[in-house]
Amino acid sequence: MMDKIIENAWAELLAKATKKQGVSPRLITGDDIDLYIPQSRLLALAESNRAVFRLIYLSAQESARRNAYMIVRKLGMPSDYFWKFELWPRERAFTTLTKIVHRIFSTIMSEAKEGRLEVKELTIDPLHIRIDFDSCVECAGIKGLQIGICYYHAGTFAGIIAALVNQDNLDCFETDCYAAGGEHCSFVVGDKSDKAFVQKFDTYIHPPDIKIDLVDRLTKSLKKDSLRSLGNMVDVNYLRLLTANILRDNPRLFASTNSEVGHRFGRDVTKTIENFYGVEKWRAVQNYYHDLCQLNVDIKENESELQITVRGKALPTDSRTETISFLLGELQGLASGLTGKEMALKESYFKDDCLVITLVPQS
Amino acid sequence: MEPLALIIGSLLALRISFVYRKQLKATFAYFSAYLFILASFLILFPRLRTVISGDYYVPSILVVQVIDYVMLALFCMNLLRAVRLSGLNKNAWITFSITAAICLFLALYPPAVDGILEFSLYIIIYMAMRLLDAALVIALVPIIWLYVKYLKSQQRQSLTFTVIIFGIICSTVFDYLFATIVRIFSLAMIEDSFFYAIIPHTLFILGYFVIVVGLYAHLKDEQWGFAAVDIAMSGGLELAKDK
Numbered sequence: 001m002m003d004k005i006i007e008n009a010w011a012e013l014l015a016k017a018t019k020k021q022g023v024s025p026r027l028i029t030g031d032d033i034d035l036y037i038p039q040s041r042l043l044a045l046a047e048s049n050r051a052v053f054r055l056i057y058l059s060a061q062e063s064a065r066r067n068a069y070m071i072v073r074k075l076g077m078p079s080d081y082f083w084k085f086e087l088w089p090r091e092r093a094f095t096t097l098t099k100i101v102h103r104i105f106s107t108i109m110s111e112a113k114e115g116r117l118e119v120k121e122l123t124i125d126p127l128h129i130r131i132d133f134d135s136c137v138e139c140a141g142i143k144g145l146q147i148g149i150c151y152y153h154a155g156t157f158a159g160i161i162a163a164l165v166n167q168d169n170l171d172c173f174e175t176d177c178y179a180a181g182g183e184h185c186s187f188v189v190g191d192k193s194d195k196a197f198v199q200k201f202d203t204y205i206h207p208p209d210i211k212i213d214l215v216d217r218l219t220k221s222l223k224k225d226s227l228r229s230l231g232n233m234v235d236v237n238y239l240r241l242l243t244a245n246i247l248r249d250n251p252r253l254f255a256s257t258n259s260e261v262g263h264r265f266g267r268d269v270t271k272t273i274e275n276f277y278g279v280e281k282w283r284a285v286q287n288y289y290h291d292l293c294q295l296n297v298d299i300k301e302n303e304s305e306l307q308i309t310v311r312g313k314a315l316p317t318d319s320r321t322e323t324i325s326f327l328l329g330e331l332q333g334l335a336s337g338l339t340g341k342e343m344a345l346k347e348s349y350f351k352d353d354c355l356v357i358t359l360v361p362q363s
Numbered sequence: 364m365e366p367l368a369l370i371i372g373s374l375l376a377l378r379i380s381f382v383y384r385k386q387l388k389a390t391f392a393y394f395s396a397y398l399f400i401l402a403s404f405l406i407l408f409p410r411l412r413t414v415i416s417g418d419y420y421v422p423s424i425l426v427v428q429v430i431d432y433v434m435l436a437l438f439c440m441n442l443l444r445a446v447r448l449s450g451l452n453k454n455a456w457i458t459f460s461i462t463a464a465i466c467l468f469l470a471l472y473p474p475a476v477d478g479i480l481e482f483s484l485y486i487i488i489y490m491a492m493r494l495l496d497a498a499l500v501i502a503l504v505p506i507i508w509l510y511v512k513y514l515k516s517q518q519r520q521s522l523t524f525t526v527i528i529f530g531i532i533c534s535t536v537f538d539y540l541f542a543t544i545v546r547i548f549s550l551a552m553i554e555d556s557f558f559y560a561i562i563p564h565t566l567f568i569l570g571y572f573v574i575v576v577g578l579y580a581h582l583k584d585e586q587w588g589f590a591a592v593d594i595a596m597s598g599g600l601e602l603a604k605d606k
Contacts, residue, residue, distance in 0.1 A: 019598040076591035078584055080522055087387040087445060096585060103589070103596055124384070 001320065002251060003063065005244040009237040010067040014074070016235070017108040032113065032233035034292040035137045036221035038242050041326050042138070042152065043212050044265045045246065045258065052246070054205050057155040059245040061172075064159025068105070072164065075104065085165040086124065094122040097129070097164065105160055112235035113137065115153070115185070126194040127170070131157050131187045137234045139179035141220050141227035147207050148177030150185050152242060154204075161189045169193060173204035214265070215272050221292060222276045236294070240316065243323050255322040259329035266333020274338065281338045305346065306335055310355040321348060324355060335359050365564070368571035369402035375578035382582075386445035390438055394527075397434035398574075400427065425492055432499055435531075439506045455508045462504045466497035496538075503535060523584055526577030534570025541566075 046052040073079070077100070085093060098119040106117040114137045121130040138150040148154075151174075158172035169192040176182035190197035221232060247254045277284035282299040289295040295312035308331060316323035328348055335343040342362040349356055373395045380391035404427055412420060470493040507528075 018596055072592070075595040076588075078522070078588045078591075080524070081585065081588045083524070084383070084387055084445060087383050087385050089382070089384050092382055096589075099589060100592065103592055107596060 002244040002248040003066075005316070005323070006063045006241055006248070007067060007070070009240040009244070010071065013108050013112050013235065013237050014071055017104075017111045031236045033236050033239060033294055034221050034232055035113075035140060035227070035234045036218060036232075037293055038234065038239045039138065039140075039142070039217065040214055040265065041239070041258075041262075042242055042246070043142075043149070043210075044214060044261045045326075046149070047210060047212060048261050048264075049257070050207055050209050053149070053151040053207055055249065056242075056245055057151040057205060059248045060152045060155030060241075061159040061162075062155075063241075063245060063248065064156040065163045066159075068160040068163035071104065071108075072100075082165045085167070086127065088124065090122060090124050093124055094119070097122065097161075100164065101160070110230075112238055113230045113233060114235070114238055115230065117157075120186075126197065127167070127189075127191040128194075128197070129161060129189040130175075131172075131189065133157075133185040133187065135228040135230040136178055136185040137230075137238060139177055139185065140232075141217055141225070142179040142212060143181070145177070145179045145210060145212070147180055147210065148174035148182075148185065148204075149179050149210065149212075150174050150177055150187075152245065153185070154187055157187050158189055167191075171197070171201045173201045215269055218269055218272055219276070222272075222288075240323075243316070243326075247322050251322045255325035258325040259332075262326040262329025263333040263336075264329075265326075266330040266335075267337045268333075270334055270337030273334070285334055285338070304360065306339075306343065306359040308335075308357040308359065310357070311353060315353075315355055324348070327355075328357065331357060332359060364568050365571060366402040366405045368568060368575055369398045369405070372571060372575045372578055373398035373402060375575065375582060379578060379582055386441045390441040390445055393434050393438040393441060397431055397438060400431040400434060404428075404431065425495075428492065428495060432495060435499070436502065439502070443506065455505060458508065459501070459504050463501045466501050467494075470494050470497040499535060503532065507532060523577050523581035527574055527581065528577075530570055530573030530575075530577055533573055534567060537566040537570050 042052070042056065046056075072081075081100075082096070088096075101117065101119050109115055109117050116134040118132045118134070119129060120132050122128070133150070133153060136150055136153065138153055139148075142149070154172045154174050158170050161172075162168065162170040170189055171192055172187050172189040174185060174187050176184070176186035178185055188197070188200075190201075192198055192201075220227060224232065226232070246258070273284050273288045274281060277287050279287070282301065285299065286297045289297045289310070289312075293312065295310050295315070298309040300307045300309075310327075321328075328345060332343050332345055339361075343359040344362040346358040346360045348358070376391045376395035376398060380388050380395060383391065404424075408424060408427075411423075471490075
């Protein structure tokens with residue numbers, strides 16, 4: 001199921017890049033959300049469990065590999081285009097790979113405002129490909145970390161290159177990250193048979209615990225600080241890809257974790273949202289979701305329960321509860337923080353393209 | 364026509380050898396040499412008949428033929444190294460054995476029936492040529508087998524390279540069949556028939572033409588592929604899902 005969501009998101013991104021509109025009824029110009037939304041979802045989860053980085057890397061690698069392969073077939077690229085890539089001279093390999101990556105995947109990622117992808121260097125024996133990713137959506141606006149945090153894109157690049165050159169034994173790690181003080185993010189895709197590469201990759205894929213000030217990061221987005229040259233928005237399909245990749249391996253387990261993390265996160269940001277907007281508490285929540293998520297939130301409060309109706313482009317297209325688990329947790333956290341009572345989820349369901357949530361005070 | 368097709372093929376193979384490294388570079392370089400020697404053989408030897416005296420003419424043909432087959436063998440060896448396959452299974456050995464038996468029978472039986480086997484230089488050279496032809500077909504069997512195994516094992520095969528291999532197999536098999544027909548039936552019987560003139564030449568040209576088309580497509584594959592991608596990315600083509 002998650003694979004289908006990922007496939008649809010890739011297909012929509014490709015359709016946008018090839019200027020074909022109308023693949024999905026939701027696909028209209030301006031399908032953008034603030035990049036804080038995907039960042040907060042992934043980083044809040046990674047803070048609670050550092051294994052999430054490894055999970056998202058592996059999931060992104062596998063799904064990117066399959067979808068990149070399908071995309072190049074759809075575009076009419078011959079299946080033997082990179083036949084025996086390991087036996088190509090360096091110059092030819094670099095020129096041809098750069099051309100294809102730039103024409104297809106850089107276009108898709110620029111169009112989705114994920115970042116600017118560029119192949120910078122290539123060696124054949126052993127295979128090393130250096131990729132620069134400017135204005136990276138995964139880490140823009142985050143600073144002061146000791147390590148790179150763009151695991152989704154590391155996995156995605158490994159998958160894309162593996163699909164193109166038809167090699168299973170490729171991995172990718174980040175050598176430079178904006179969040180760790182770099183000017184842009186840099187990645188190296190390499191061959192697993194190279195011991196030096198494997199050693200660096202092993203260190204990368206087992207990161208230490210991280211602590212990111214997501215409240216400070218939220219303030220930047222609320223203030224509309226300019227975070228990168230591509231702007232502060234990103235295509236909603238990026239959020240779908242990220243969410244589906246997190247849930248891909250074990251949807252139930254990660255939906256439950258997502259909900260818990262979202263709840264904690266919602267509580268953490270309550271004060272910031274309330275103070276920033278300085279309006280009535282539910283109005284502040286409405287503004288927050290409208291400004292950052294392009295979601296219209298309607299809240300009705302009575303003595304016994306809180307009914308929240310959500311509509312907008314950032315809702316999942318498949319109406320599955322797993323994919324909204326973080327949002328459900330976040331709303332519970334916000335409601336708990338704002339009412340001063342611990343709120344629990346009574347029910348949630350989709351009705352006419354809207355998500356209806358009922359929260360009740362926890363007994 | 365045949366030498367022209369071979370020379371074009373040789374030049375294309377040489378050009379392709381520069382777009383690869385290591386085993387594939389060697390594969391196409393040896394293939395280029397094989398085609399060039401074959402073309403030179405077809406052009407020069409009929410004209411050299413008057414220059415080279417009778418005693419040396421047949422041995423010199425044999426020497427050139429051996430060199431040419433060595434080039435083909437080196438092509439095959441490097442190809443198998445490039446696709447990283449070795450080792451035949453039981454079915455392959457059975458096919459290989461049956462082919463070897465048939466080829467050796469066709470090479471040795473007609474001369475034995477004709478009663479021409481005797482210890483003379485001419486007969487030794489004559490038999491050596493027949494055995495070389497047979498050996499070529501026998502050697503091609505495991506190579507074809509391994510290449511087919513490679514095609515099945517890979518998610519993505521090179522269509523153009525498969526066309527080249529197909530052309531080589533066609534031209535070699537046509538050559539062998541023609542040689543066999545000529546040697547089974549007496550020359551007088553078939554000299555004026557289609558079997559001696561039009562059909563073999565047409566088949567040779569067809570085989571060489573397939574090789575040339577395969578080589579040309581292999582060389583242009585990258586350019587054509589990128590053009591297709593470029594058009595599709597510009598919105599000029601319907602994507603496969605939309606069709």
